[in-house]
Amino acid sequence: MSAAQTSSTADTRRPGGRLEAGTLALRRGIRGLAPVLGPLGTTAKYVSLLAAVVVALLPLVTVLMAAFKTPAEFASTSPLDPPSNWLNVDNFVTAFVRGGMLQGFVNTTIILLLAVTGTVVIGTMTAYALDRFEFRGRRLVLGGFLLATLVPAVTTQVATFQVINWLGLFNTRWSAVVLFMGTDIVAIYIFLQFMRSISRSLDEAAMLDGANRFTIYARIIFPLLKPAIATVVIIKGLAIYNEFYIPFLYMPSQDLGVISTSLFRFKGPFGAQWEVISAGAMIVIIPTLVAFLFLQRYIYNGMTSGATK
Known part of the structure; x- marks a missing residue:
């Protein structure tokens, strides 16, 4: 027996040597399985992604197909059966005109832009x-802002309603505008995170040129916050667009109905007409898809990179 073999045998007899030998054997086994585990892992990854896409899109596809069906066709076909005529827009016209969705879009747009x-x-x-x-x-x-995010909003609704009523904003658009503007602590933290990536040397250089704090904010800081602004616009805009509780509670008048409450009121005149309700749902969904596809490229755009060069 050679000296190397003798040394290896002696090492494996010790507890530590046995552990090292087992580790080396395990590594060799994993390397041997790599040609098999690699393709399996890739296949599992794409299968899971495909399953997630199906779960996310299947309800939307079902609603989309139902929106183009006639009442008789909807009652006699499966939810996954495509409509016989993809150009049948009668349900969309009924939902938009008789459902009062135009007024809902107007109110939603006003509140969304202001808020x-x-x-x-x-x-x-x-x-x-x-x-x-x-x-x-x-x-x-900063601690107060953090504490405000930990308090459930529903626990303060009685006091909030009393304040809104005392201000004379109940049953007006301004009630929703004020509440949407004053309750988004998350937006402040998003702006803070982006603000910390902007070098203070820009402020100092502007001060040397005679700029005041407001000029620095308006002409330097605000333009460099475009990625954060796009993020907040998307998050806040979608939240306001889909919000139901605040408009339903603080704007009960039918003339002040937003898109979510207008769709909710479909349960009355169109309670059994699911094809019309589906068309109304698609009318609500399409603007959010268009807005997201248009604004997503502005998120994380690194517009502050190279600002101090």
Whole structure:
């Protein structure tokens, strides 16, 4: 027996040597299975992704096909059967005209534009003050924002309703606008995260040129926050567009119905006409898809990279 074999045998007799030998054998076994495990892992990954896509799209496809069916066709065919005529838009016309969705779109657009604009302005100013200014109680303010996110909104609805009613905003669009602008702490944290990536040397250079704080915010900070603004616009816009509770509670008048409450009211006149309800659902879904596809490329765009060069 050679000296190397003798040394190896002696090492495997020790507890530590046995462990190392077992580890080496396990590694050799894994390397031997790599040609098999690689394709299996790739196949499992794509199968799981395909299953997730099917789960996400199947309800939408079912609603889309139902929206183009006639009442008789909807009652006699399976939900997964395609419609006989993809150009049948009668359900969409009925949902849009008789369902009052035009007024819902108008109210939703007004509230969304005002609320998102206010959220962006207030959020960026708040983030600018918290990140760039040093003052007493700064950490306390940040802690207060964090605490506000931990309090369930439903627990404060009685007090919130009393405040809105006292301000005379109940049953007006301004009730939803004020509530949407004043309850988005997440937007402030998004702006803070992006603000910290902007070099303070830009502020100092602008101050040397005679710019004041507001000029720095308006001409330097705000344009560089476009990726964060796009993120907040998408998140906040979709949240407002899909919000049901606040418009339903604070704007009960039918003339003030938004798109979500207009669709909810379909349960009355179109309670048994699922093809019309499906068409109304598709009318609600299409704008969100278009908005997301248009704005998603602005997220995480790295517009601050190279700003200090």
